[in-house]
Amino acid sequence: MSTITKRPETSRRRFIDILLGTGLFMWISSIIYPIAKYLVPPEAAILYVNSVEAGTISEFPPSSSKIIRFGRKPVIIARQRNGKFSALAATCTHLDCTVQYKADTEQIWCACHNGLFDLTGKNISGPPPTPLARYIVVVKDDKVIVTLEEMI
Amino acid sequence: MKHSSVALLILVIAAVAYTDIPLTSDACINCHRLLDEELEPGEQILKNVFKDIHLQVGLSCADCHGGNPDAYDDEDEAMWDDPTFRGEIARMDQPEMCGSCHSDPQYMRQYSATVKTDQIDQYWTSQHGISLRNGIDKVAICTDCHGVHGIYPVKDPRSQVYPLNVPSTCAQCHNDAQYMGEFNLPTDQFYLYRTSVHGKALLDRQSLSAPACNDCHGNHGALPPDVVHIADICGTCHVNNNRLFQKSHLKNIFLKRGFGQCEACHGNHGIKKPSDEYLNWEHGAVCVQCHKSAGNPKELADLFYHTIDSLKHQIILAKELVSQAEQKGMEISDLYFPLEESQKVLIQTRTSIHSFNKDLLLETVKDGFKATDEAIQGASAALIEFDQRRKWLFIFSLIITFLIVVVYFKIKDFDRMQRNKNQ
Amino acid sequence: MGIFNWINERVDIRGFSEFAFKKKVPVFYGTIWYYLGGVSLFLFAIQVMTGILLLLYYQPGAATAFESVKFIVSKVAFGWLIREVHAWSANLFIFFAFLHMFTVFFAKAYRKPREMTWFSGMILLILGMAFGFSGYLLPWNELAFFATKIGSDIAGAVPFVGDFLLRLLRAGDEVTGATLTRFYGFHVALFPAIFTVVLGIHLVLVQVQGMSIPPELERIPEKHRRYMPFFPNFAMRDALLWLMVLNVIALLAVFFPWELGTKADPLASAPAGIRPEWYFMFMFQTLKLIPGHIFFIEGELFGLLLFTFGTIFWFLVPLLDRKAGKGQRSRFWTIIGVLLIVYMIMMTLWGYLV
Known part of the structure; x- marks a missing residue:
């Protein structure tokens, strides 16, 4: 070439x-x-639906309540006068309104149609046809953690 | 005499063979079953008698009607000659006849420890009772509502006064224009109720928590509720609406002028699911019934109307964007929480209107806009991300295509070198 | 070249490079089939890379698996891409591995001296399917949960050891979080370890023995046969195809994403349309069609035995096909291969269309 x-x-x-x-x-x-x-790693943390940290114990004085986000669902955490915690699904079983804690009678109350539940979630008066789902509250190192019942 | 009783006995046995009513030791039933055979089905009295709660707990015909239930073969002995025999109970006497047991706490306690015994007392305070006392026997007495010769407990779904059956039971009379004619009462309540939000909930959705006639009017002491108490009645279930209204400045004005509080805007028997148009001053506002002129009331109604309207629009927009993002396969399940939250706040905002307080409404609605903003932002970000993925793919494909073309030429080049080498 | 010399001075690697440059690939009408193994290898490499990346965020366990996958696809930058590429590349791997296996079968490339290449290849194919089965459960969503339940149920039908196998797979009597942990271990440790060893053997055998050519071409005298150098001519063509496949994967990942679905709920009833992955469909459909009892054995067991012996039979083809060993094409084996392909396609279509 x-x-x-x-x-x-x-x-x-x-x-x-x-x-x-x-x-x-x-x-x-x-x-x-x-x-x-x-x-x-992204800023946002993984959202575990099986347990949610609701805050420190100082945010829950006796006779107080707080609604937190548990996955997609709201959950109401109530602290009684004697310091005991309860956590229940915050959506009323009647027409899906959000319930609130009545500190004076220590009951869960739905303002939409006057439904009442006790702190075990049982519907005790008014239109709600079924009880509220229960969650477990665990206090660990002054952190209030809400978990699904079957986790314990 | 003897002859006829033997014949009767044979007849009884024959009857038993072809009726489904069992043979009992009660002479009343044994004879009346034969009489029933000759009657039209609507007039038979023993058809349901064995299902009657009274027979079930051990009472018999004689406990109401008197007579001798042991007199098997003698009509006179059983009825006409017996001093206790009352026969058909006159309508006027009937409440007291029922009351002879039902108003006696000591007697009733043997059947139930929690039974109420004030029904007859209440009844005499009702419009039905008052009219009966005044000699008008067309009004409802116990059996008109509870039935007769087949009375079921109130909690039995077959009972005429089971919640689902109450409206039609009341309607038997109150829906009959001819029957009600002399009382000068309307007869469209059942029709109105049937199409109302409560009627649909109770009768269509079979929701026992929805009110029937008696939940507002009372049952034994039935009276139309007076203006002062209407809000109490509605407030039994609609607590927050009532609480806010009672605190509002309108309450006293309504009472002074004799407006039926809740009823003034929402109506009564035909109450519809409230619409946001109740606030639309130009079209359909309930306020204009009293507030003829514009000005402050109009301003407030406009504010309410437009605030709720804009929240509704935000919710529609948020839902639309979230569903778009979901259809495109983006992971947005976290956004359902704010969507539900906004829906909840919409209801709360509508409730807050009953305070007729601008500040409360604006305070309430804030959370709703916050929630819709979160959903809209999340969904928009997902949609932008979706577009970016395509752009990214386009660029990536472009690079790869470029590289493929170059590699192709490189291969050609290698092949040419190979051929040259072989030659 | 500096590094090459540096290493070469210490370890003699010139031999390898000479070997690579000397290696030739026959050029004839069937050269195109030689690319399938390479594509499968490339897809496996993608699986290893994306798999390692997914491991950085994935958290096994019933309480965390679904959430962490959701986190990867929604919160981590390009997490969706990594997951989609992993899922699509897995499916394409199975597809190309099957294609590779059948072309080898029809080219009679399994005949002496390449029986061991066939055996190792079959092991890789079965392992690939095991990878798919175990990986399918890891996102812990509803579909995967029930598919695993049904899939592992079948293992329970094996005589004598069925119960043991079922419990071995599920780590208990039911599909639970323990099953997930176990499948995770299989998927990221056990299977990759075995796969790497067998793949190494498979590749070494291919390199050492060179490319097989169909028996009829073997009769053509050496000087009339055409070749191209493996490096760089064939390798570049390999690379070209890999690039195309990569682009197809990217396309599929963006336009046909695998949806995450809803989290598995062991207490919920099975949703409609539970299906295994497509490469198990022909077996699934066969098991569905087999009547309750055949002769004296249970239908499910019959199906299971059918597939077990079918697989063993297929595995041993190099030993059974005596004609191929003598360099002849056996019509019998070709017909069996065609029938198998027709059967698999028909059953798969039936499973999806009916």
Whole structure:
């Protein structure tokens, strides 16, 4: 082969190699980038639906209550005068209103149609047809944790 | 005499062979079953008598009607000659006849420790009782509602006064224009109730928690509730609405002018599921019944109306965006919580209107907008992410396609080198 | 080249590179089938990489598995991509591995001296399916839960040891969180360990013995046969195909995502349309069609025995097909292969359409 025909071949080969290098670089970057992003842990923590930290015990003085988010569902945590905790599904079984804690009578009350539940979740008066689901409250190192019943 | 009783006995035995009423030791039943045979089904009295709670607890015909249930073969001995025999009870006498047992706590206690014994006393205070005392015997007496010769306990679904059956029981008379004619009372209550939110809940959805006639009017002491007490009655279930209204400035004005509190805006028997249009001043506002002129009341109604309207729009928007994001396969299940929250706040906001207090409503509605904002932002982020995925894919595909083309030329190049080498 | 020389001075690796450059790939009408093994290998590599990435956030256990997968796909940047690529690449791996196995079968490439390559390949295919079965449960969603329940139920029908197998799989009598922990162990430790060893043997055998060619081509004199160098000509073509497959995976991941569904609830009743993954469908459908009793044995057991002996039979094909060993094509085995493919496709379609 003469040098005349060889020249364009080498320059073309060099050109292809440059393109190949560029392509490889872009391709590797497009793979490294999502992986690098993936490796950075996100700010939000994993939401475990089986137990939720409701706050510290100081946020629950006796005769108080708080509604927390338990997965998709609201849960009402009530603390009685004697310091005992109860946690119940906060959605009334009648027409899905959110219930509240009546500290004076130590009952759960639904304001929509005057439904009453006791602190075990049992429907005791008014329209609610079934009891409220129960949750377990565990106090651990002055943290109030709500868990599903079957976890214990 | 002897002859006829033998014949009767044979007849009785024959009758037993083809009726389903069992033979008893009660002479009243044994004879009256034969009489029933000759009557139209509607007039037979013994058809359901064995299901009657009174017979079930051991009472007999004679306990109400008197007579001698042991006199098998002599009609005179059983009825006409017996001093206790009362026969058919006159309507006027009937409440006291029932009351002879039902008003006696000591007697009733043998059947139930918790039984009430004030029904007859209450009855005499009712419009039914008062009219009966005045000699009008067309009004309802015990048996009209509870039935006769087949009375079921109130909690038995077959009872005429079981909650689901109460409206039609009352309607037997109150829906009959001809029957009610002389009392100058309307007869459209049942029709109105049937189409009302309560009637639909009770009769269509069979929700026993929904009110029947007696839940507002009382039962034994039935009276139309007076203006002062209407809110108490509605407030039995609609607690918050009542609580807010009682604190509002409108309460005293309503009472002074004789407006039926809740009823003034919501109506009574035909009460519909309240609509937000009740606040729409231009079209359908209930306020304009009294507030003829615009001005402050209109401003307040407009504020209520538009606040609720904008929350509703936000909720619709949020739901739409969330469902769009979900249809596109994005993981947005966390957004159902704020969606439900906003729905809840919408109800609370509607309730807060009964305070007729602008600040309370605006305070209540805040959480709703916060919740819809959370859902809208979450769903929008998911939708943007969805588009970004496609953009990312497009760029990635572009890079790969470029690389594929280059590699293809490289292969050609290698192949050419290979061929050259072979040559 | 500096590093190459540096290493070469210490360990003689020139032999390897010479071997790679000397290796030739036959060029004929069937060259295209040589790419299938490479694609499967590439997909396996993707599985290893994405699998390791998923491990960084995944938390096994009934209380955490579903939540952590949900966390990966909704909160972690590109977490959805990693999971979708892992899921799609797994399915494509099974698909290409099956294709690879059948092309090898019809090309009679299993004949002497490549019996061991066939055996190791079959082990890899079965392991691949085991990977799929165990990985399917890991997100702990409703569909996976019930598919696992049914799948492991079948193991219970094995005579004598069925009960033991069932308890071994489920770590108890029911599918519970303990099953999940066990499947997780299988999926990320046990199976990868075995797979890596067998894959190593498989690849070494392929490299050492070179590419097989169909018996009829073997009769053509060496000088008339055409070849291309494995490196770089064939390897570059491999890379080209891999890039295309990667792009297809990205496309599938974006346009046809695998939905997470709802969390498994052991107390809920099975939802309608519980199906195994598509590569188990032909077996699932067969078991469904077998009557309650065949002769004196139970239908389920019959089906199970059928598949067990079928698999053993298929595994031993290199030893059974004596004609291939002599460099002849046996029509009998070709017909059996065609019948098997027709059967698998028909049953799969039946399972999905009916």
